[in-house]
Amino acid sequence: MSRKIKDTDLTRRDFVKTVGLAGLAVAAAGVPAALAAPEPPAAAAQPAAMPRRKLGKTGVDVSILCLGGMFDTINNQLLLRQALKWGVTYWDTAESYGNGLSEEGMGRFFSRNPEARKEIFLVTKLQTKGGKLTERLNKALQRLQTDHVDLFFIHSLTDINEMTPALKAWAAEMKKAGKIKFFGFSTHTNMADCLAGAAKLDWIDAVMMTYNFRVMNDPKMQAAVDACAKAGVGLVAMKTQAGGPGTPKGPGTAKAEMVDRFLKRGFTDKQAKLKAVWETPQIASLCSQMPNLTILSSNVAAARDQVKLAGEESDSLGRYALETEADYCAGCGNLCQAALGGVVPVNEVMRSLMYHRYYGEPELARLTFGALPSEVRQRLAEVDFSPAEQACPQGLAIASLMRQAKELLA
Ligand code: SF4
16 A cells, blocks of 8 residues: 655655656755655765856846745745755745735745845746836835845737837836846747737847747747847747646556556656756746745756657657647737727637646636626627637637636636
8 A cells, every 4th residue: 555645645656656766856855855765876966056047137146936826825834945955946936926026025035034035046027917017016126025126027918019108217216226136928829929029129138938848849939039039039938737627537558658658767747848948948947837845846846957858758648649639728819809800809718717726726716707807708609709719729629618618707
């Protein structure tokens, strides 16, 4: 019978499946005894340093793993400390994460550990909706208990035209006031177009975008990434596990083959997905929500071990991507929205469903869904989604998923 790991409901086999052998080594090197494996591999004695890469024209060397702050940072102060200890020195938060509570948790950490603030490359974000950016940035800085952020992102850009001359002037003013060092945006909609546009704007320092093993081989995305790299725009990947909005299915043939293949090499399929992203040299860092020490140790191990995917392993990920294509929303919202005359931001609804089903975060899913205009939420049961389904390159069952979103998240 498998021995249960104390304080968790994971068996040792499940835990290895989650963090991989390398993750066990990292866990044993620094997490509380309750999570440490009894016989760590010898490599645990001398863990490798966290690799760093230059973030475009900012010139800053950031850790290749970024702590995504979309979780309860107030009650996870130990996790923040452990991330810093393991070299995860790029932290990302936003006003909208827990309605400011994520920023507040990081602020409490800086208040208790003032020296830590100097080591952290700190990023926060604001959506333009709601205006009053300066007032809201000041409040964010208060919550973070700091006088500046290293990088500020406009949150959730869907079209590069949202980067207006007024925003350019505001960014320059905030830089001059010392409140932000660098400026850019995040995007999980029409990412390739937004990136291509950013490459043409000399005032965008960095962009964080959805980027994973599913979208990275799209020639349009590759061209946009190259253009940004050439223009010196620093790039940060997010949504790297590429989860979808549908009900998780049992393992298909490609998934079973992929999981077995990676476990034989000592890492999990989740770690392999991170490695696939790091193999793009233009990506400076990868932002991951790491709300517990299991995920943190797994991701840190993947970042540190420097083992690259072999050709057949990349192929294995590719086969899995194909097998599950119809479960993934690729964020190309301009296609389905245009087909519907712009009445429903389909990929925003898909994102809410993804948070519920793939991330297992029903509260976050409801918050994201609830942020959509009420008339949009009302329309989900009435709109004829067949033109959007015809336009969708992933072949998603949009009508059915929109109805599920309304029932699940309203
Ligand atoms: S539903 Fe289809 S067309 Fe719309 S964003 Fe998702 S993948 Fe693209």
